[in-house]
Amino acid sequence: MKISVSFIKSKYNEKETIKLIDKTDADYLHVDIMDGKFVEQKNYSFKEIKRLVKYSTKKLDVHLMCENPSKYIKDYALLNTQYLTFHFEAVKNPNEIINEIHSYGIKCGISIKPSTLVESLKPYINNIEQVLVMSVEPGKGGQEFMSDIAFKIDQLQEMNSNFIVSVDGGINNETINHVKNADMVVSGSYVCLSDNYQEKIDNLRN
DSSP states (O other), X not given: OEEEEEOSSOSSOHHHHHHHHHTSOOXXXXXXXXXXXXXXXXXXXXXXXXXXXXXXXXXXXXXXXXXXXXXXXXXXXXXXXXXXXXXXXXXXXXXXXXXXXXXXXXXXXXXXXXTSOGGGGTTTGGGOSEEEEESSOTTOTTOOOOGGGHHHHHHHHHTOOSOEEEEESSOOTTGGGGOTTOSEEEESHHHHTSSOHHHHHHHHHO
């Protein structure tokens, strides 16, 4: 299982947190972008993220919690981005967004809220590389894991396509047991509120 670490909630400032993540064997640095429209909070500007990710050699796993993802694609394509994920619920034209992301040579992901049905993605799954299943409501770090989303992982795996299934929200050494069939998990506060990032990542892998 791959581990993508979010730095949004930490004991340290963003710069120090990202440096600490970079010293681990985490597979990705997870970058949450919130626009204050699709979700209530607004966090980083592109200029801030561009400055912060200089402290990491990790590939970026960018999660756009944004009303208009197209507005952000070109900028994030300039960074060390491997996955650029937008929310299914935020757009009317998923195929256009998928094609735009792919035009920059970046892998495309679609994220779904806890209430969104997996079946909604069927028209798009053959054209994307990641499905990000939210196990909390998007927009706030440190929320409690919703165990009733676990069945979505199996549903997606049964579709047998070329995408990975990732889970984001409330992932720790206990909740990981509900999502063992996922290809990747995103963990934030469990790792970044600790004193030993690598130990926590090892706990998730094992």
